[in-house]
Amino acid sequence: MIKKKVSMLGSFAVGKTSLVQQYVRSIFSEKYHTTIGVKIDQKIVIVDHQEVNLMLWDIHGEDDYQKVKPAYVMGSSAYFIVIDGTRRNTIETALELQEMAAKVSEGAPFIVLINKADLKEEWEVTETDIQSLKEKGMTVITTSAKDGFQVEEAFLKLSQQMMK
Amino acid sequence: MTEQSKQNNFLSKAISPAQLKELRQILTGYDSHDLERLNKLIQDPETFSEEIRLLLPLSIRKMVENGDVSLQDIQPLMEEALKESIQKNPKTLANILFPVMMPAIRKAVSEDIKQMLDSINTGLEHGFSPSRIIWRLQSVFSDKTYTEIVLSHAYIYQVKQVFLIHKSTGLLLAQVNNKDETDNAEADMVSGMLTAIKDFVQDSFQQENSELDSITLGDFNIWIEQGPHAILAATVAGNAPAELRILMKESVEGIHVNFAYELEHFEGDTTPFRINKSFLQNCLQKEEKPQKAKKPIAIILMGLVLLGFAGYWLYNFWESQTRFNNLLMAYENTPGVFVNSSGKKNGTYYFRGMQDPLSILPNPVQFGFQTKNIKLSFNKFISLDPEMVIMRAQRLLSPPASLKFHYTYDTLKMVGRADANWLSQAKKEALKLPGVQHLKIVLIKPAPKPKPGKAKILEIEHQLFTFPFGVDKLDSAQTEAFHKLIVNTKNILDFNLKQDSIPVILVLSYTNKLGNKTANKRIAHARAMRFIDWMIKAGIPMETLVPKVVFIEERENRYPVRTVSFKMKYVKRENL
Numbered sequence: 057m058i059k060k061k062v063s064m065l066g067s068f069a070v071g072k073t074s075l076v077q078q079y080v081r082s083i084f085s086e087k088y089h090t091t092i093g094v095k096i097d098q099k100i101v102i103v104d105h106q107e108v109n110l111m112l113w114d115i116h117g118e119d120d121y122q123k124v125k126p127a128y129v130m131g132s133s134a135y136f137i138v139i140d141g142t143r144r145n146t147i148e149t150a151l152e153l154q155e156m157a158a159k160v161s162e163g164a165p166f167i168v169l170i171n172k173a174d175l176k177e178e179w180e181v182t183e184t185d186i187q188s189l190k191e192k193g194m195t196v197i198t199t200s201a202k203d204g205f206q207v208e209e210a211f212l213k214l215s216q217q218m219m220k
Numbered sequence: 221m222t223e224q225s226k227q228n229n230f231l232s233k234a235i236s237p238a239q240l241k242e243l244r245q246i247l248t249g250y251d252s253h254d255l256e257r258l259n260k261l262i263q264d265p266e267t268f269s270e271e272i273r274l275l276l277p278l279s280i281r282k283m284v285e286n287g288d289v290s291l292q293d294i295q296p297l298m299e300e301a302l303k304e305s306i307q308k309n310p311k312t313l314a315n316i317l318f319p320v321m322m323p324a325i326r327k328a329v330s331e332d333i334k335q336m337l338d339s340i341n342t343g344l345e346h347g348f349s350p351s352r353i354i355w356r357l358q359s360v361f362s363d364k365t366y367t368e369i370v371l372s373h374a375y376i377y378q379v380k381q382v383f384l385i386h387k388s389t390g391l392l393l394a395q396v397n398n399k400d401e402t403d404n405a406e407a408d409m410v411s412g413m414l415t416a417i418k419d420f421v422q423d424s425f426q427q428e429n430s431e432l433d434s435i436t437l438g439d440f441n442i443w444i445e446q447g448p449h450a451i452l453a454a455t456v457a458g459n460a461p462a463e464l465r466i467l468m469k470e471s472v473e474g475i476h477v478n479f480a481y482e483l484e485h486f487e488g489d490t491t492p493f494r495i496n497k498s499f500l501q502n503c504l505q506k507e508e509k510p511q512k513a514k515k516p517i518a519i520i521l522m523g524l525v526l527l528g529f530a531g532y533w534l535y536n537f538w539e540s541q542t543r544f545n546n547l548l549m550a551y552e553n554t555p556g557v558f559v560n561s562s563g564k565k566n567g568t569y570y571f572r573g574m575q576d577p578l579s580i581l582p583n584p585v586q587f588g589f590q591t592k593n594i595k596l597s598f599n600k601f602i603s604l605d606p607e608m609v610i611m612r613a614q615r616l617l618s619p620p621a622s623l624k625f626h627y628t629y630d631t632l633k634m635v636g637r638a639d640a641n642w643l644s645q646a647k648k649e650a651l652k653l654p655g656v657q658h659l660k661i662v663l664i665k666p667a668p669k670p671k672p673g674k675a676k677i678l679e680i681e682h683q684l685f686t687f688p689f690g691v692d693k694l695d696s697a698q699t700e701a702f703h704k705l706i707v708n709t710k711n712i713l714d715f716n717l718k719q720d721s722i723p724v725i726l727v728l729s730y731t732n733k734l735g736n737k738t739a740n741k742r743i744a745h746a747r748a749m750r751f752i753d754w755m756i757k758a759g760i761p762m763e764t765l766v767p768k769v770v771f772i773e774e775r776e777n778r779y780p781v782r783t784v785s786f787k788m789k790y791v792k793r794e795n796l
């Protein structure tokens with residue numbers, strides 16, 4: 057079986073852990089538990105008739121006091137950059153993290169997830185912002201860890217990109 | 221002018237410099253610029269060595285590849301060079317090797333110290349134990365020193381699981397576990413977390429030339445051995461020896477040699493590592509303490525419980541059976557009752573048989589039975605048991621109290637006294653009784669009245685006088701009793717003086733052996749003599765009174781100390 061390391065990157069409280077929980081266990085909790093260090097989960101997906109064991113590294117959110125250690129991202133075959141749709145400033149952190157990830161995991165595919173689609177009326181991230189990300193050549197998918205909107209699709213798409 | 225200068229002069233006149241340059245280029249293939257550079261290269265050693273530097277390694281490699289020169293040819297030169305360098309100035313080489321040697325030496329020393337401490341700890345644990353004495357004996361009778369034997373017994377451990385983890389991705393390449401452990405489905409995540417912890421520790425506490433090599437959790441350890449591309453992590457229970465670390469190092473090296481390509485070009489396919497796990501299997505070491513034969517406590521307890529139940533059941537069975545037998549015996553021993561069959565059916569005890577209406581059946585409740593558990597079926601009949609015949613005779617004949625009935629076989633025997641009227645009536649009626657065929661009457665004369673002297677003697681012998689401590693006088697009640705004693709004694713003496721035997725009154729004075737036995741005896745004797753004095757004064761002949769001291773320990777008696785009682789004896793005159 058093929059195993060691949062997939063990292064979840066993003067600012068704090070953007071929903072990285074919730075996305076993993078929704079994807080792996082189909083559950084969502086309203087309670088917020090900050091991730092300390094790294095939490096590791098796994099899920100087996102089938103890409104092009106081949107089983108792939110995704111080792112999901114749910115890395116703690118980055119803020120001014122706690123920077124993500126590049127060592128955590130090293131060796132990732134792919135990664136997600138997660139942005140909170142209700143907090144526009146998470147885009148900036150996302151871009152910084154993407155830059156770091158691109159250095160330590162050179163050539164690894166990634167997808168930008170704009171999470172919390174269920175709170176669309178509270179969104180600060182605009183269509184222009186999304187368009188701007190796309191213009192940088194990034195794949196952007198809107199997701200909701202709460203109701204599972206496009207979560208499965210996002211993981212499958214990243215897996216497919218990774219296995220190309 | 222020399223021959224050479226003559227030639228040059230001739231050429232300079234015959235050919236122009238430009239033509240000469242062209243001719244030189246045709247002949248050598250180099251233009252003047254190239255020739256100048258080559259000339260300069262030869263002239264300037266600095267530049268020449270710079271040019272050669274780039275060519276030499278390639279040249280040597282080519283030479284080795286082509287077999288022009290072998291490593292064996294170079295090795296002696298290198299060794300010679302190193303030898304000469306060390307002999308000349310050892311410090312230079314020491315400085316060169318310092319960055320390599322020091323961490324290696326430090327690590328070796330620290331592991332040796334750790335091993336020694338572990339051994340000492342274990343050695344202390346076994347201090348003053350039987351095993352330590354055995355080790356001493358082993359050292360005496362073998363070539364090994366005591367320390368060696370202690371060390372050999374010090375490590376008791378088990379490697380439970382071994383993970384091979386890809387270093388940069390943290391992905392689990394392969395894992396093996398002890399056969400008595402279940403397969404760990406979480407191994408992939410454990411592997412990831414171990415890598416994350418390792419990354420965190422190394423990133424957070426950046427120490428040059430140091431790597432995370434163990435994680436301790438109580439008695440449980442995770443030993444980590446890192447290679448350039450892969451990490452070997454072993455979960456160890458107990459106190460493992462440093463040899464395990466060496467084994468892990470060798471395994472990591474072996475893995476890197478055997479899977480060099482797979483590790484360098486790892487893209488998630490773990491198949492090659494899972495196929496060949498021999499390096500990991502090799503790390504599954506363990507050393508077991510000699511197991512003491514454990515007492516099968518659970519089995520013993522279960523046995524005791526079963527035994528308890530069995531005992532309880534047996535006791536109940538025995539007890540109820542005993543009660544049943546007792547009741548059966550009681551029925552069988554009851555006159556007028558005949559038990560034909562008995563037993564237990566559906567939890568109920570039953571007794572079947574026959575019962576004389578005059579007989580009284582024993583109550584089962586008195587034997588611990590509940591009436592609901594007893595079923596009695598007795599048919600009525602006339603019993604010829606002697607008791608029943610006698611009872612029937614008594615009801616019919618109403619005999620006087622002085623007459624008793626006895627029944628044997630078919631004969632009713634009347635023994636005692638009865639008046640003639642009753643007897644004549646009884647003779648007629650008795651033969652009507654069932655089972656009475658014959659009648660036997662034994663009449664007894666009235667018993668003679670007891671001799672008066674005997675009663676008096678008994679009265680005297682039952683009298684006793686007990687004195688409180690330090691008192692040697694009779695109180696009022698005792699005085700009255702004393703007078704009665706004197707009267708009875710005089711009667712006896714009057715009555716018996718006419719006989720051929722002479723009555724003698726033993727005056728018994730009681731004491732014990734506590735304290736001074738001789739003194740006690742003396743006091744008791746004095747008490748008896750005093751009593752005899754009183755009796756003589758009251759008129760009892762002196763020759764009939766004999767004092768005697770009795771120790772209460774010497775015989776069974778009901779008398780306390782400081783008591784005086786009397787015993788009458790009749791002595792033949794000739795024996796006096």
